[in-house]
Amino acid sequence: MTLNADDLFMFDTLGYLHLRGALSAAEVSELLTLVEQTRTVDVRQLNADDSRLPHQLNRPVSRMIDAEPRFAQLLDHPAVVPALEASLGTDYRHIDNDLYFTVPGFAGGRWHRGVRAHPTGHVVDGAFICPMVKVFYCLTDVGPGQGEFTVLPGSHKSNFDVDQQRLDLPGQHIFDDVRAGDVIIFNEALIHNGRPNPSDRLRITLIVNFGRADAGPWPGYEPNPATLAAVSERQRRILTPGAPVWREPVLA
Numbered sequence: 730m731t732l733n734a735d736d737l738f739m740f741d742t743l744g745y746l747h748l749r750g751a752l753s754a755a756e757v758s759e760l761l762t763l764v765e766q767t768r769t770v771d772v773r774q775l776n777a778d779d780s781r782l783p784h785q786l787n788r789p790v791s792r793m794i795d796a797e798p799r800f801a802q803l804l805d806h807p808a809v810v811p812a813l814e815a816s817l818g819t820d821y822r823h824i825d826n827d828l829y830f831t832v833p834g835f836a837g838g839r840w841h842r843g844v845r846a847h848p849t850g851h852v853v854d855g856a857f858i859c860p861m862v863k864v865f866y867c868l869t870d871v872g873p874g875q876g877e878f879t880v881l882p883g884s885h886k887s888n889f890d891v892d893q894q895r896l897d898l899p900g901q902h903i904f905d906d907v908r909a910g911d912v913i914i915f916n917e918a919l920i921h922n923g924r925p926n927p928s929d930r931l932r933i934t935l936i937v938n939f940g941r942a943d944a945g946p947w948p949g950y951e952p953n954p955a956t957l958a959a960v961s962e963r964q965r966r967i968l969t970p971g972a973p974v975w976r977e978p979v980l981a
């Protein structure tokens with residue numbers, strides 16, 4: 730999969746790409762098998778040092794790659810490498826990773842962003858300068874009213890505040906036509922949220938968050954040395970912290 734001029738335009742302007750059918754049916758099936766094997770992992774055991782837990786989501790398992798190093802394929806999957814290299818540079822790094830469930834009855838999250846918006850966007854001299862870009866590997870179909878992911882397109886360039894204490898925000902995009910195997914890539918400066926899930930369907934997402942060469946891991950997400958030893962050389966480079974811990978760079 731390559732990124733063409735239209736993709737670059739949309740990523741710059743909207744702040745996200747929805748890559749439909751990015752994973753094959755066989756890949757979805759393999760990843761769902763890994764999910765089944767990982768979903769009941771004891772997160773206290775996985776995080777021998779309990780100080781990590783307060784920083785993690787564990788919905789149900791943060792640091793899924795440490796729990797199951799075969800998830801490391803998500804660090805350099807061919808479907809996402811072009812967008813990650815274009816937005817973060819060829820030496821992009823891992824920041825955090827989560828096996829993430831949106832369970833039936835989920836009440837909905839709150840709007841947030843992972844890094845600050847930049848009033849003129851994240852392109853300088855024709856190149857992206859995004860500090861953080863997140864990838865959602867969607868393993869289940871998601872339709873209306875099924876705990877959809879939502880973004881405010883263009884909010885990575887926002888110049889005005891918006892009242893975020895409500896479910897629906899002006900201009901929002903709701904990902905309510907997702908098929909298992911789709912991938913969503915977004916600039917973490919986008920305001921985003923997970924909607925309530927009144928349905929009886931579980932939404933399963935594998936989330937991997939990335940930064941530039943100098944990015945450190947989110948606190949509580951430092952990879953295990955054993956994981957670094959188990960993965961490919963390229964994956965090891967991506968997983969190796971570029972700094973001891975995540976700090977947002979100051980963009981001019």
Ligand SMILES: O=C(O)CCC(=O)C(=O)O
Pocket residue numbers: 831838876877878921922923924934936
């Ligand atoms: O997928 C969702 O429901 C929200 C996830 C989210 O907000 C995040 O990963 O920052």
